[in-house]
Amino acid sequence: MTAMTMVQAINSALDCTMARDPNVLVMGEDVGFFGGVFRCTEGLYEKYGAHRALDTPIAEGGIVGAAIGMGVNGLRPVVEMQFADYIYPAIDQIISELARLRHRSGGEFWAPVVVRAPCGGGIRGGQTHSQSPEGIFTHVCGLKTVMPSNPYDAKGLLISAIEDDDPVIFFEPKRIYNGPFYGHDSSTGAVGWSSHPAGEVPEEHYRIPLGKANVLRAGSAVTVLTYGTMVHVAQAAVEACGIDAELIDLRSLLPLDLDTVAASVSKTGRCVVIHEATRTSGYGAELIAEVQEECFWHLRAPIERVTGWDTPYPHAFEWEYFPSQRRIIEALERTLAFD
Amino acid sequence: MTGQQGPAGVIPPRRKSKLHVPAASSRPGQVPDFSQLHIPPAGDASKPGLDVAALDTAALAHGLIRVLDDDGAATGEWQPDLSPQQLRDGLRHMLHVRAYDDRMFRMQRQGKLSFYMKCSGEEAVAVAQAMALESGDMLFPTYRQQGLLFVRGRSVVDMMCHCISNAGDNLKGRQMPVFYSWKEGNFFSISGNLATQYSQAVGWAMASAYKGEDHIAAAWVGDGSTAEADVHNAMLFAATYKAPVILNVVNNQWAISTPQSFASTGTTFAARGLGFNLPSVRVDGNDFLAVYAVTRWAAERARQGFGPTFVEHLSYRAAGHSTSDNPDGYRASGEAEAWPLGDPVQRLKQHLLRLGEWSEQQHSELEQELAAAVARDWKEAITHGTLEEGPHWPVESMFEDVFKEMPEHLVRQRRKVGEQL
Ligand SMILES: Cc1ncc(C[n+]2csc(CCOP(=O)(O)OP(=O)(O)O)c2C)c(N)n1
Ligand SMILES: [Mg+2]
Numbered sequence: 001m002t003a004m005t006m007v008q009a010i011n012s013a014l015d016c017t018m019a020r021d022p023n024v025l026v027m028g029e030d031v032g033f034f035g036g037v038f039r040c041t042e043g044l045y046e047k048y049g050a051h052r053a054l055d056t057p058i059a060e061g062g063i064v065g066a067a068i069g070m071g072v073n074g075l076r077p078v079v080e081m082q083f084a085d086y087i088y089p090a091i092d093q094i095i096s097e098l099a100r101l102r103h104r105s106g107g108e109f110w111a112p113v114v115v116r117a118p119c120g121g122g123i124r125g126g127q128t129h130s131q132s133p134e135g136i137f138t139h140v141c142g143l144k145t146v147m148p149s150n151p152y153d154a155k156g157l158l159i160s161a162i163e164d165d166d167p168v169i170f171f172e173p174k175r176i177y178n179g180p181f182y183g184h185d186s187s188t189g190a191v192g193w194s195s196h197p198a199g200e201v202p203e204e205h206y207r208i209p210l211g212k213a214n215v216l217r218a219g220s221a222v223t224v225l226t227y228g229t230m231v232h233v234a235q236a237a238v239e240a241c242g243i244d245a246e247l248i249d250l251r252s253l254l255p256l257d258l259d260t261v262a263a264s265v266s267k268t269g270r271c272v273v274i275h276e277a278t279r280t281s282g283y284g285a286e287l288i289a290e291v292q293e294e295c296f297w298h299l300r301a302p303i304e305r306v307t308g309w310d311t312p313y314p315h316a317f318e319w320e321y322f323p324s325q326r327r328i329i330e331a332l333e334r335t336l337a338f339d
Numbered sequence: 340m341t342g343q344q345g346p347a348g349v350i351p352p353r354r355k356s357k358l359h360v361p362a363a364s365s366r367p368g369q370v371p372d373f374s375q376l377h378i379p380p381a382g383d384a385s386k387p388g389l390d391v392a393a394l395d396t397a398a399l400a401h402g403l404i405r406v407l408d409d410d411g412a413a414t415g416e417w418q419p420d421l422s423p424q425q426l427r428d429g430l431r432h433m434l435h436v437r438a439y440d441d442r443m444f445r446m447q448r449q450g451k452l453s454f455y456m457k458c459s460g461e462e463a464v465a466v467a468q469a470m471a472l473e474s475g476d477m478l479f480p481t482y483r484q485q486g487l488l489f490v491r492g493r494s495v496v497d498m499m500c501h502c503i504s505n506a507g508d509n510l511k512g513r514q515m516p517v518f519y520s521w522k523e524g525n526f527f528s529i530s531g532n533l534a535t536q537y538s539q540a541v542g543w544a545m546a547s548a549y550k551g552e553d554h555i556a557a558a559w560v561g562d563g564s565t566a567e568a569d570v571h572n573a574m575l576f577a578a579t580y581k582a583p584v585i586l587n588v589v590n591n592q593w594a595i596s597t598p599q600s601f602a603s604t605g606t607t608f609a610a611r612g613l614g615f616n617l618p619s620v621r622v623d624g625n626d627f628l629a630v631y632a633v634t635r636w637a638a639e640r641a642r643q644g645f646g647p648t649f650v651e652h653l654s655y656r657a658a659g660h661s662t663s664d665n666p667d668g669y670r671a672s673g674e675a676e677a678w679p680l681g682d683p684v685q686r687l688k689q690h691l692l693r694l695g696e697w698s699e700q701q702h703s704e705l706e707q708e709l710a711a712a713v714a715r716d717w718k719e720a721i722t723h724g725t726l727e728e729g730p731h732w733p734v735e736s737m738f739e740d741v742f743k744e745m746p747e748h749l750v751r752q753r754r755k756v757g758e759q760l
Contacts, residue, residue, distance in 0.1 A: 029594075029597065030595050030596045032360075033363070033596060033669055034668060034669045037663075037664075050360040054358075055360070055597050055601060056601065057566030057597075058533060058564055058567060058594055060567075062566065085531065086532065086533075088532070089567060089568060124453040124515075126513075126514055126531065127513065127514065127515075127531065128530070128532060129515070129531065279752075280748065309737070309738070310741070310748060310749060310752060311741050311749070314512060314737045315453070315512055315514055315515050316508075316513070317734050320737070320756055320759070
């Protein structure tokens with residue numbers, strides 16, 4: 001085991017898979033010589049060469065289109081979108097092509113492409129460096145959508161994603177690349193990954209299956225469903241208010257580990273769903289629908305949702321926008337107030 | 340059934356890759372080398388008539404329009420008709436931009452801004468172009484054309500207020516620094532998503548032609564951003580409808596760490612216009628006079644109904660991409676000094692000195708005057724609030740302008756935020 005940041009764990013996952021399989025390559029804007037604007041592909045150019053740590057033109061649609069062609073012709077491209085906010089020029093290739101190729105060709109063609117993208121706010125990035133568009137992709141049939149919350153999971157999940165024969169959209173919350181984050185108004189403060197248990201990462205190849213949630217904290221009073229940066233904010237909120245919550249890090253949004261979710265909510269009878277993304281038609285709405293379908297007779301309170309607001313991500317009002325510990329605690333208290 | 344690929348983990352034998360991956364002008368530790376870049380002498384390029392056909396611009400698209408020679412003399416058919424006062428104005432604007440950039444960069448380093456982007460080395464492009472256009476012409480810039488704002492007379496205090504998202508920010512704290520918008524100055528809202536403005540500029544120009552007006556549009560993209568589909572869309576629409584638009588590519592050699600060779604395909608950017616049947620020229624972007632002359636010519640073409648012009652400005656990004664970037668990680672230090680087209684400010688200064696219309700003393704006095712002006716403007720800007728301390732716009736204002744009229748769900752969300760405060 002080695003202490004790794006999330007960036008280093010992602011880098012290690014890429015390195016392990018590239019070492020094992022010469023068909024794996026990384027491609028994207030500034031990922032080659034420079035090693036990526038967030039350093040996730042650092043060293044791969046030196047180790048595997050310019051054609052396996054492939055710099056590309058700034059054309060996200062072209063990058064994904066080319067990756068699909070490469071995938072069809074036997075390669076396993078791991079695409080980096082510089083920011084999740086810049087996936088949109090590639091949306092037609094992702095939604096109309098990548099996601100549906102296997103189905104529309106009757107299983108003849110498929111492209112095992114992974115699209116990695118740093119997502120989320122908390123870095124004063126304004127509206128085009130802060131978005132959490134995961135709900136757009138979970139709405140598309142044929143895509144798997146993953147969002148890790150720590151270095152250990154990031155590596156294991158990314159290796160599974162790369163080795164998966166289906167396309168995977170792999171969101172990396174950039175706020176926690178270099179350390180967990182407990183929310184702006186947190187008294188816990190930010191510490192690095194080196195002092196966090198999930199910052200201990202094996203050097204070697206290992207997988208974490210897609211579709212398996214992680215119960216971070218067992219509890220009996222209420223189930224908290226979340227993923228990405230909000231896992232840490234939620235954890236700090238639960239500790240701060242002393243409510244005996246069961247905290248579940250979903251890790252994989254699609255496929256969703258509904259068994260783990262349903263078992264928990266059936267036990268606690270209460271549920272709070274938390275994400276950074278905007279509220280309306282967000283992934284939380286899907287979660288709430290699933291929970292009420294599976295657990296209706298066990299529910300003792302309306303399911304609460306804590307999310308970003310339905311506005312573009314504001315530069316000046318980051319901390320009024322970003323779901324805070326306080327908003328989470330209020331939601332927990334509201335659910336518990338029901339008898 | 341045959342699968343299309345072997346199972347992961349089975350390593351097939353592989354020959355050496357034949358995939359071509361373009362190279363950079365330099366990487367750290369190397370000696371910067373622009374010897375591949377052919378720089379024709381100033382005054383060589385011919386100036387065609389306004390009705391020139393795209394095919395007949397091929398030499399200009401592959402060549403380079405230059406007016407100022409190495410001694411600062413203006414020469415050739417492209418010499419613009421600029422008075423010494425206009426030249427001095429141009430120099431002042433470029434120095435003002437430079438003083439502003441320096442100040443804002445330092446303020447970012449002191450934590451007063453979240454982010455900043457300089458345009459060092461490419462000031463001539465935006466400044467000369469804005470001077471060559473009419474005030475009613477609509478500008479669709481990127482984040483590196485702040486010079487347009489200085490020429491059009493935007494208040495520097497207002498620009499600063501935007502950059503620190505304070506109560507005086509006309510964008511109400513919503514945008515990152517440098518993503519200006521200024522409707523009054525016909526300066527379009529800058530997008531964070533590269534190249535989207537290019538086809539929008541064409542549409543604006545189409546509307547101008549549709550309404551029978553004389554206003555034209557001008558748009559800019561960087562060398563790297565020419566790769567985006569929006570650029571190709573814009574070129575096709577501009578050519579199809581003969582839209583009155585100037586489509587500019589600022590080739591400053593770098594797109595963050597990626598050299599221009601990843602988008603230029605081994606030829607000039609201007610040459611791409613020829614394939615769309617667009618009259619296309621390549622100009623020395625560090626030559627204030629040449630940029631001005633080309634822009635006048637292209638604007639006149641557009642205004643007289645000859646349609647779009649595609650212009651590549653050959654320049655160099657002398658500073659880092661942004662405050663988040665350290666170029667020493669991907670290019671040789673000293674590359675800017677090796678850039679064969681020099682520095683736009685120095686070159687215009689040299690020209691004015693040669694004309695006897697400027698002196699070293701005037702130059703250093705002007706630099707001091709502008710540095711002092713920018714420092715004063717900063718002091719005034721922060722009286723309207725700072726990024727960290729405020730005052731900002733009211734927090735609830737973030738729910739405004741999502742729609743013209745606020746729908747119920749946003750009214751509810753706004754109320755919740757209000758209760759929290
Ligand atoms: C659609 C999109 N993709 C990626 C980015 C990230 N990005 C911002 S600037 C930049 C480089 C642009 O280079 P260039 O077009 O040459 O302009 P320059 O910065 O040199 O002026 C990149 C990749 C973005 N803003 N938008
Ligand atoms: Mg560039």
